[in-house]
Amino acid sequence: MAKSTTRFVCQSCGAVYGKWAGKCDACDTWNSLVEEAGDSGPAASPATARLTRGNRKLLDLVPLEGETAEAPRMVTGIAEFDRVCGGGLVAGSALLVGGDPGIGKSTILLQAMAALGKTGKRALYISGEEAIAQVRMRAKRLGLEKSPVELAAATSLADIVATLEQAPAADAVVIDSIQTMWSDALESAPGTVAQVRACAQALVRVAKARGTAVILVGHVTKEGQIAGPRVVEHMVDTVLYFEGERGHQFRILRAVKNRFGPTDEIGVFEMRDTGLSEVSNPSALFLGDRSGSAAGSVVFAGIEGTRPVLMEIQALVVRTTLGTPRRAVVGWDGGRLSMVLAVLEARCGASFGGYDVYLNVAGGLRVNEPAADLAVAAALLSSLDDTPIDPHTVVFGEISLSGAIRPVNQAENRAKEAAKLGFRAAIGPGGLKAFSGGLAVQEIETIGGLVNAVCHSKVPGEVR
Template sequence: MARATRRYVCRECGANFPKWRGFCDACGTADSVEEETVSARPRAFGVVQGGKSRPAEMTDLSVQSMDEPRRSTGMGELDRVLGGGLVQGSAVLIGGDPGIGKSTLLLQAAARLAGAGGNVVYVSGEEATAQVAMRARRLGLDGAAVRVANANALGEIMAALDAGPVPDLLVIDSIQTVFSENLDSAPGTVAQVRACGHDLVQYAKKSGAAVFLVGHVTKDGQIAGPRVLEHMVDTVLYFEGDRSHHFRILRSVKNRFGAADEIGVFEMAEQGLIETPNPSALFLGDRDEPVAGAAIFAGMEGSRPLLVEVQALVAPSPLATPRRAVVGWDSGRLAMILAVLDTRLGLSIGQNEVYLNVAGGLRISEPAADLAVAAALLSSLSGRPLPQATVVFGEIGLSGAVRRVARAEARIREAARLGFEHAILPAGSEGKDLIRTTEIGGLDRLLGLFPLEDG
């Protein structure tokens, strides 16, 4: 019998090294190289008599598609993020912070799919079946026909699946707790996560079952384990949210069957996760009385328009180096906006302390929020609030010009649907006939809305 060998593998990129080192030469990550024991026992996949491999079956693009390409999970927000529902034979990886609600979301989806007549299997490697049943009872799902198992060995899981009908949905919670008996390394290591993930993805492709893999995350918020796991699956979802807020965001960062960067919004309640079909109302603050330093930004999250309140506070600083505090936006982008305002408009905002916050805990990444941030800063500096029922969006260049952004008509349409009557936007934007607009070509026109000498 061949003797097992040892090698050293980077848990981030999967690169192999003959001996341990403090950082990975391939991806540059520090303290990511781990020891891995590999069995030298050969694996004869697809080998027929005579030692030759079985040839792969070839076809063309005229092959017929599946009779039922998508199936609803019973949760509209989850279906939206998946691109319209579950795809047969797809593998989905979902990650998120501990306690954010990953298991709750999947248990609710499994129960609703089972209630619609689907065959659902829920395998938990972290909780006993009694604990899963207790959580289901708390969520009011104890009557759902979901088959539950507590197992960590991949061989036991595959044997149980082979003994019954092919499930419509298979949930593995979590992939870091599953181990293959053919490997000597511990569960959660690079080799185990890669091997178990590969076998489960192959099971999904061959059987037609939709497989959900729950993944742990690192302290940086990335899914733990080798990066190759995200390449193997069809869809990668991140469940985001702040425990101090009651909402959760399910974000798609990779989707072979739908749009990436799509989001679904849920509200955490005692009975579990509640879908939020109108997330704009959730992120908007009290708009009864305008407040200086607040601007309503009309943004886009995937294909969904989303309105959110941007709050700014400009205050005199007693320090030589004024403070900058940013929550929900890029601090480097804020520094650029402050530099443009100071240079192009002759202001001295940079000498003050600046605090910027996106209400509700949402994080904005698109440059279209530049104009809303600038409007909030000028409003706080002048002490003049924006006109009531007004939305703002647009990208600011280093020259001080305001540039047009994509999907302007969808942003305006969402604002009009929620009762907004006025929009401040870049010149030449589409959809201007839907709402009263103020076109901004440069920041000098924006400054005219907040005259500082009268503030």
């Protein structure tokens, strides 16, 4: 008979300890160890493991080459949502959606289930945080009260699994949220590492067996990561993050993992009184509020997934009264800003030591690609020299530590998107003229060329 033991599990990273400690050595989190029940006994002993050798069988090995049918898709009709999922929901797949509280996770998923239900699919929405009346109130506010979506309010894993295993099988189901689910097979409380891991594993297993697309909603930590063990992200097929700033109406649905489509794909939505509406041309939306030419304002031609997106990067460089100048960044990597500042000081002689530097990506979008280096440097130099850059010019390129400007991927798509939106010029790395797309191109080989283009033009903003 198995011997009952106890163990202490970190609720942040899932590390297991034999005794309690105030701090987790794996993730440096304080007061995160919680006691949980565990089993150890003859079933886990080496002697028992040797007894099972006779039951082993050889795997059916097949060649890598072969014909495999493409996974069928369930298109919801919400183009931005389908884009991020890789063309629609895949039957039997598991998705994990995370985001800050109130960002719109429940809203977009209720809209997706309503759209899927209108196509004749059986869509379920199971809420562990809200009562059925609350979900109905949201649906009425969104104008979806007549949508063929089945609702339930439950937190018991056994009840939910029994519901999903009945016939007819559901085509798609939303579990809102995985942190509220609990299994009576475990003694730990809902939301703990053991409960989240067990409930997610059971739901993924049902999804594969029944051909149901299961969408799990996950809470996030203060750092923006999905709460609970990272093993949940490995279990599921797709991980989506819902991003956005409370002060902006824009919301970004970003794929960071997708076994059935491209990663780093984004869908852009606009929050309105009637819910989230998709934005088919995000570049025009992000640049819609731009004023005339202003020092420190630069348009960056970026790539998000498979689509080019133009956005405004703003920089403000002001003299400081502090002993240590301040560096504030919104929407970009602060470490990368420090690198760009160091290159400008070492290779160009530009001094930022006595200045506070503020950098912002307008619209609430977050930029992760290194191609934004040149645009950030141009915005910093423009603000430092108080020289506006031509508002009809786009800038992109990667800066190396030597000061050289490196080429970036999909330069042709960036240039075409800029030309389509009415831009007339581009500043970028060498070889850009081959993909100009009709733009007047100024190629920059080193960071010194950018200084000449931004700070030493006879006419402010003139690109020659």
